[in-house]
């Protein structure tokens with residue numbers, strides 16, 4: 001493996017990459033339409049609306065209808081991007097996602113915007129830290145949590161190329177672009193090893209990936225070689241990379257999600273039944289108190305320092321110390 | 322509450338108007354300090370809140386759980402600037418608590434949480450939740466044979482959520498006369514006008530068709546609001562739908578009817594102008 005991937009300077013809002021890529025694809029592919037719930041601005045689809053007003057369907061504040069309408073559009077050969085705040089899209093319309101999208105296996109692309117705790121002070125009704133648990137159970141549904149603008153753009157392209165339901169869990173939290181090696185490729189179901197290491201493995205996705213890289217750097221200074229894995233694809237999931245990580249015997253997962261049922265849960269299901277290893281799952285333990293997104297991440301230890309601590313703990317657990 | 326009975330009607334209305342002015346100022350202060358919030362909707366709903374809390378609702382802030390209290394649900398839960406300022410004025414929360422609005426670990430979250438804020442009946446924030454819960458409250462009262470009343474305020478954009486209509490249908494069916502729905506009809510939602518997004522009209526006819534008694538009122542006229550909301554249920558058997566015609570940003574010249582003030586935050590100059598206009 002080449003030099004470890006690092007965080008590039010500068011911060012980005014991944015919604016920009018989402019909207020830009022979608023517009024570029026829509027120019028060449030007339031099947032692409034957008035469906036929104038009074039969320040043109042928050043999905044950054046103002047440009048799309050301006051260029052193709054007839055291809056943007058705003059159903060108003062009505063998420064269940066929005067997802068059902070998306071399934072109907074797919075039935076007519078369209079490729080709908082159903083885009084709204086992740087909390088309402090997944091929470092309010094869960095049964096539509098289950099029956100009309102996943103079970104019916106329709107070609108609907110769900111774009112959950114401002115997932116995790118990006119809405120900060122607006123509170124738990126607006127946080128989307130349950131969505132991976134809810135959606136991970138649904139057969140047929142591909143789930144991706146991109147880490148940066150490049151991966152967001154690649155995931156949008158892959159979603160269009162893929163025939164079938166996809167959930168893109170997007171954030172509005174500022175993240176750096178990762179400096180990837182030349183020729184890096186994005187593929188559904190494939191995890192990315194961003195940094196080599198055999199002492200422990202840190203598995204992250206979304207906005208947490210950059211924190212995992214910082215933590216690994218700090219651990220290296222303390223003589224601990226931690227592998228860093230970007231598990232952006234939650235479904236399908238890369239068993240091979242996860243089981244290889246289990247060979248270190250010490251795994252820390254971190255996600256902007258509940259500690260139950262998300263990335264950590266998915267990894268634990270595979271590791272505990274195949275190649276048990278010491279594990280720590282970092283995430284939110286329950287409904288968050290009032291505070292900004294940054295405050296909440298600090299408050300719950302979802303920081304590079306928190307990861308470093310957890311890596312020391314799993315190594316101690318593995319070594320029986 | 323009872324002091325009002327000795328007041329003349331003009332005095333009562335003047336008192337409500339003064340409460341509304343105080344609530345508007347406090348809400349703007351809170352949004353300005355927190356650097357976020359929903360001032361457009363706060364200003365739109367303030368006169369409705371002031372009329373309800375200082376002219377209509379029966380409550381005792383010392384006993385927020387009193388089973389006989391009237392119930393109020395702000396279904397458009399994003400308008401906590403106005404709601405918390407009202408609850409403070411009504412004695413449910415200490416005035417100085419307002420300065421913690423949306424600060425780390427504050428009880429005053431961006432959307433109301435009944436587990437921390439006395440006077441809040443149910444947690445709102447996702448639109449379209451208030452009506453079903455209010456219907457349940459009214460059915461509980463019906464089962465108990467209680468005369469307590471239930472008031473719920475929704476936004477007009479919020480009316481696009483199907484849950485309102487599911488709840489409205491059963492309320493009409495069950496003749497929930499103790500239930501009043503107030504629609505804050507300001508013609509704007511988050512990103513555009515309601516009629517550009519998903520038109521609601523004919524709104525009154527729709528609620529009539531669902532078995533409701535519908536009344537239109539100027540949602541910034543305290544006397545008119547008091548007339549409609551304060552009227553006893555009497556022998557009315559249908560639930561009451563009040564379409565309150567309002568303006569987003571009402572009371573602040575540059576905010577009135579401007580969609581960007583849905584969640585805009587005033588800068589220093591705009592803040593000063595707002596305070597001047599609300600003086």
Ligand SMILES: Cc1ncc(C[n+]2csc(CCOP(=O)(O)OP(=O)(O)O)c2C)c(N)n1
Nearest residue numbers: 038362446447448476477478479509510511
């Ligand atoms: C279920 C749900 N979908 C979307 C939102 C995001 N949202 C918050 S306020 C708002 C617009 C509300 O407009 P309206 O009901 O007219 O309220 P008002 O104009 O009084 O602010 C939207 C779409 C939400 N809070 N809940």
Ligand SMILES: [Mg+2]
Nearest residue numbers: 477478509510
């Ligand atoms: Mg409105």
